[in-house]
Amino acid sequence: xxxxxxxxxxxxxxxxxxxxxxxxxxxxxxxxxxxxxxxxxxxxxxxxxxxxxxxxxxxxxxxxxxxxxxxxxxxxxxxxxxxxxxxxxxxxxxxxxxxxxxxxxxxxxxxxxxxxxxxxxxxxxxxxxxxxxxxxxxxxxxxxxxxxxxxxxxxxxxxxxxxxxxxxxxxxxxx
Numbered sequence: 001x002x003x004x005x006x007x008x009x010x011x012x013x014x015x016x017x018x019x020x021x022x023x024x025x026x027x028x029x030x031x032x033x034x035x036x037x038x039x040x041x042x043x044x045x046x047x048x049x050x051x052x053x054x055x056x057x058x059x060x061x062x063x064x065x066x067x068x069x070x071x072x073x074x075x076x077x078x079x080x081x082x083x084x085x086x087x088x089x090x091x092x093x094x095x096x097x098x099x100x101x102x103x104x105x106x107x108x109x110x111x112x113x114x115x116x117x118x119x120x121x122x123x124x125x126x127x128x129x130x131x132x133x134x135x136x137x138x139x140x141x142x143x144x145x146x147x148x149x150x151x152x153x154x155x156x157x158x159x160x161x162x163x164x165x166x167x168x169x170x171x172x173x174x175x
C-alpha cells in the first residue's frame with residue numbers, strides 16, 4: 001500500500017520524506033551521510049530480453065526471497081537490484097535514497113525498452129524507500145506493475161499483490 005500511495009502522490013509535488021526510527025521510536029528525517037553503497041544489478045541482460053514479463057527483486061533492508069518468487073512466478077525471468085550490506089538501518093541518507101531511486105527507475109525504463117510489458121515487483125525495503133520508488137514510477141511510460149506483499153508463513157510467501165494504476169490502468173486492483 002505504501003508503493004501505491006507513492007504512485008498516487010507521484011513525483012509532481014515537493015514531498016519531504018521521513019521514516020520511523022524503531023530505536024528512537026520517533027519520526028526522523030533522512031539526514032545521515034551517504035555511504036555510497038548502491039544496487040548491484042543482475043539478470044537484466046540474460047533473462048529480460050525477449051520476455052513480456054519479468055520479476056524485479058529489489059533488496060534494500062533484507063534480501064527478497066528469490067525461491068518464493070520462483071514459486072509464485074514459475075518460469076518468469078528475475079532481475080535483481082541488491083544493496084550490498086543492506087540492513088534495516090541502511091537508508092537514512094536522502095542522497096543515497098535518491099541514487100537508489102535513480103537505479104530503480106533506470107531499470108524499469110530499460111525493461112520497458114526491452115519490450116517488457118509487465119513487471120512483477122518484490123521489494124524488501126524501508127517505508128520511506130518504498131514510498132519514494134512509488135513516487136518515481138512513471139504512470140504513463142513504464143510497463144504495467146504488480147507489487148507483491150510478503151508474508152513469511154504463506155506458501156508461496158507472496159500470496160497477493162496490487163496491480164498499480166499505471167500504463168493506462170485507471171484504478172489499482174488486488175491480484
